[in-house]
Amino acid sequence: MWEYRELIRNLAVAELKNRYQNTSLGYFWSILSPLFMALVLWFVFRKLFGGEDNYALNLIVGIMVWRFFSTGTCACLNSIASKPNLVTKVYIPRHILVFSTALSSLISSLLEFIVILPITFYLLGHIPWTVIFYPLAHVLLFLPVYGIGLLWASSFVYFRDLLQIWEVMLSILIYASPIIYPVTIVPAYLLKYYMLNPLTHFIIIYRDIMVNGTFPGWDSLLIVLIFGIGTFIIGNFVFNKLQRRFAEEL
Amino acid sequence: MAAINIDSVSKSFRLPHEKKRTLFHNLIGIVKRQMSYEEFWALKNISFEVKKGETFGIIGKNGSGKSTLLKILAKVLYPDSGTLAMNGRVASFLELGVGFQPELSAEENVYIYGSILGLTRKEIRQKYDQIFEFAELENFKNMKLKNFSSGMYLRLAFACAIHANPDTMLIDEVFAVGDTAFQKKCSDKIKEFQNQGRTIVFVSHSMDSVKQICQRTLLLNKGQMVMLGPTEDVVKEYLKVT
Numbered sequence: 001m002w003e004y005r006e007l008i009r010n011l012a013v014a015e016l017k018n019r020y021q022n023t024s025l026g027y028f029w030s031i032l033s034p035l036f037m038a039l040v041l042w043f044v045f046r047k048l049f050g051g052e053d054n055y056a057l058n059l060i061v062g063i064m065v066w067r068f069f070s071t072g073t074c075a076c077l078n079s080i081a082s083k084p085n086l087v088t089k090v091y092i093p094r095h096i097l098v099f100s101t102a103l104s105s106l107i108s109s110l111l112e113f114i115v116i117l118p119i120t121f122y123l124l125g126h127i128p129w130t131v132i133f134y135p136l137a138h139v140l141l142f143l144p145v146y147g148i149g150l151l152w153a154s155s156f157v158y159f160r161d162l163l164q165i166w167e168v169m170l171s172i173l174i175y176a177s178p179i180i181y182p183v184t185i186v187p188a189y190l191l192k193y194y195m196l197n198p199l200t201h202f203i204i205i206y207r208d209i210m211v212n213g214t215f216p217g218w219d220s221l222l223i224v225l226i227f228g229i230g231t232f233i234i235g236n237f238v239f240n241k242l243q244r245r246f247a248e249e250l
Numbered sequence: 251m252a253a254i255n256i257d258s259v260s261k262s263f264r265l266p267h268e269k270k271r272t273l274f275h276n277l278i279g280i281v282k283r284q285m286s287y288e289e290f291w292a293l294k295n296i297s298f299e300v301k302k303g304e305t306f307g308i309i310g311k312n313g314s315g316k317s318t319l320l321k322i323l324a325k326v327l328y329p330d331s332g333t334l335a336m337n338g339r340v341a342s343f344l345e346l347g348v349g350f351q352p353e354l355s356a357e358e359n360v361y362i363y364g365s366i367l368g369l370t371r372k373e374i375r376q377k378y379d380q381i382f383e384f385a386e387l388e389n390f391k392n393m394k395l396k397n398f399s400s401g402m403y404l405r406l407a408f409a410c411a412i413h414a415n416p417d418t419m420l421i422d423e424v425f426a427v428g429d430t431a432f433q434k435k436c437s438d439k440i441k442e443f444q445n446q447g448r449t450i451v452f453v454s455h456s457m458d459s460v461k462q463i464c465q466r467t468l469l470l471n472k473g474q475m476v477m478l479g480p481t482e483d484v485v486k487e488y489l490k491v492t
Contacts, residue, residue, distance in 0.1 A: 006365045006432065007365040007366060010362045011362070014351050014358065014362055017353070017354060017358070018351065018354070031449055039483065072395070083318045085348045085349065086348060086349050087326070088321075088342045089342075089345040089348045090324070090344065090345075090348045090349070090366060091326055091328070091340075091342060094364060123455055159272055160272055161273055162273060244328045245264075245328075247326045248263060
């Protein structure tokens with residue numbers, strides 16, 4: 001991988017340039033769309049959950065986390081099938097295509113998170129010092145995005161309905177995670193199963209460091225790490241098996 | 251030391267009875283227990299060695315397995331059996347301008363294509379002016395690639411390719427494009443590569459260009475080796491068969 005670092009960089013930068021140049025407002029839009037989504041959800045649900053501490057800010061942080069997870073995995077899913085030339089006409093290790101796509105999603109997401117800082121300052125009156133752990137949390141989230149990306153990118157070459165299936169799963173996931181509502185409304189008998197969702201733990205971690213100003217619990221960190229490494233190992237394994245016939249399928 | 255050593259390589263393709271492209275169709279296929287594909291052997295038991303600095307031709311009729319063999323050498327396809335050993339930096343030109351992005355400028359594309367061909371950023375920067383000079387596109391560095399004519403596109407891709415500096419080049423008739431002047435430039439460049447002691451594997455339908463540049467040639471038919479030897483003899487055999 002290290003040997004191909006310049007190629008990875010060039011591909012990731014090209015992807016970012018494509019993403020931002022194709023819309024007239026570029027980077028600006030990529031920030032506006034999650035903020036608008038947060039605004040709409042806040043407007044709809046403020047009567048129900050508006051009494052919770054820092055509901056608006058929690059909402060924005062939750063949406064940003066979900067957005068990196070969903071756009072990152074969707075972009076990765078497409079990263080092989082959308083570049084048939086780089087698979088069938090030249091040899092480069094194929095996982096580089098997934099990695100550079102995941103990397104460009106990571107960079108987009110980092111840029112989006114920057115706007116949270118002034119919003120945090122406006123809503124809280126201060127910025128928690130634990131925000132400095134934010135890049136670390138993002139690296140933790142990158143791991144499953146890349147792992148799932150490898151799994152879906154390779155499977156998508158063979159099964160072209162995966163994108164639709166994954167989009168449905170993602171839309172379920174947004175309601176199965178504490179993004180719109182607080183964890184406290186989940187009934188006690190369901191909570192055990194509810195907490196199996198790794199995205200829930202990611203959101204808890206981000207809220208701890210970005211809103212509450214506390215260090216996240218070790219249990220959440222452990223679950224998230226196991227999930228990340230697990231998806232990476234599975235994704236890598238499946239990808240290596242399936243990539244042998246990529247050039248024939250594309 | 252051999253530049254390429256390929257030993258009893260075989261490759262089969264799966265020819266599906268009906269193309270199943272979705273998870274849904276595949277699940278149905280499993281339930282019905284259908285045999286979903288047939289095997290077709292595109293290459294059978296191919297073994298040869300290409301010496302360092304040699305120019306090696308591969309000829310044969312359409313569907314004889316030439317391109318499949320070249321793709322295996324390029325590592326785009328994996329052989330089902332047999333082994334393949336390549337020494338040194340390999341650049342494959344199955345198509346020119348792979349990875350070019352129409353929305354980006356010529357300059358950015360030179361860096362992307364260069365890194366796909368295995369050049370480092372530093373090497374590209376050093377060769378940057380030469381590339382644009384060779385392509386005769388010095389005034390279009392900042393133009394988006396989508397506004398290039400097909401000729402300009404090709405010249406830029408070719409200029410990048412010949413500056414890639416590989417030890418071994420795999421060429422699949424890509425250089426048989428463009429006008430006469432461009433083709434002259436290409437064949438001059440290939441001769442220069444030969445003089446520099448680089449290894450070239452060349453796939454072509456044009457017997458004239460094969461005779462012109464290849465020292466040894468392999469004749470394929472239906473995925474099997476028919477003859478391997480000095481180009482003159484192999485081309486004679488090929489013309490006799492067809």
